[in-house]
Amino acid sequence: MAAVRKWLFTGLLVVVPGVITAWVLSWIVGALDQTLGILPGSWQPDRLLGFHIPGFGVLLTLSILLVVGAFASNFAGRKLVEWGDALVSRIPVVRSIYSSVKQVSDTLFSESGNAFRTAVLVQWPREGVWTVAFITGTPSGEVAAHLRDEFVSVYVPTTPNPTGGYFVLMRKSDCVELDMSIDAALKYIVSMGVVAPPDPLAAEAGK
Structure with missing residues (x-):
């Protein structure tokens, strides 16, 4: 039975990643x-070719x-684009949705943006408990006026689904910046700590 159990888990480790990747x-x-x-x-590929090829x-x-x-x-x-933005900004309800989505997309996809560029170690949800999070920016406007120290905007993702999480403002001094790529940090979070990121010190020593 021990051998059967080992073969079963080995098969899962081999098959599950491939099946989920293919499904996604x-x-x-x-x-x-x-x-x-x-x-x-008349331009549909299925009609022109006579059969369906996924990927067009x-x-x-x-x-x-x-x-x-x-x-x-x-x-x-x-x-x-500026004219279109100005036109949409005059439409009630639509302007609030569009402006919010545009601000997020500008932050995430802009080459000069700083969102999700830095992985940090923070104490969450209480002191003494640590987790990996991402710096998404710095407070501004009225929020910054109420904060005396230097704060940063931090996104704390949940696991194994990092698309859900918490937005918090933390003192910059309380965030430990990690020498870890965003991809490595996300893998660490999604795998619930199973896939540990590479140790930069060990990598340097191996050179």
Whole structure:
């Protein structure tokens, strides 16, 4: 029975990551293939080829993003985007949703943004208990006016789903900056501490 149990867990360790990865990729490709609906019926790949090949939606999405990015990078494109932002900002309800999403996307995807650039070690949810978190910025405006010391905005993710978590303001002196990449920190969180990040000191010693 011990051997059977060992084989069972070994099989799970081999099969589960592959199955979950394939399922996630299949879901992403299937979702992006829905973008093919914007094409005229005579241009649909399924109709042109006579059979369905998954993945054309991914290529179409990437092409649209590249074209929009190239257009928005020049002078005329920037002016058009500014005009669109100004127009949306005049529409009640829509402007609050759009502005919030835009601020988050600008912070996350901007090349000059600092969101999720630094992994830190913080005491959470109480003193003496430590967890890995991410610095997302610094307080400003009225919030900063009420804080006497130097504070930073910190996102404390939950595990194994890091898309849920807590936003807290902590003293910068209470955050221990880690020499760890964001990818390594996320793997550490998602795996619930099973996949430990590489030790930079050991890596330096091995050189």
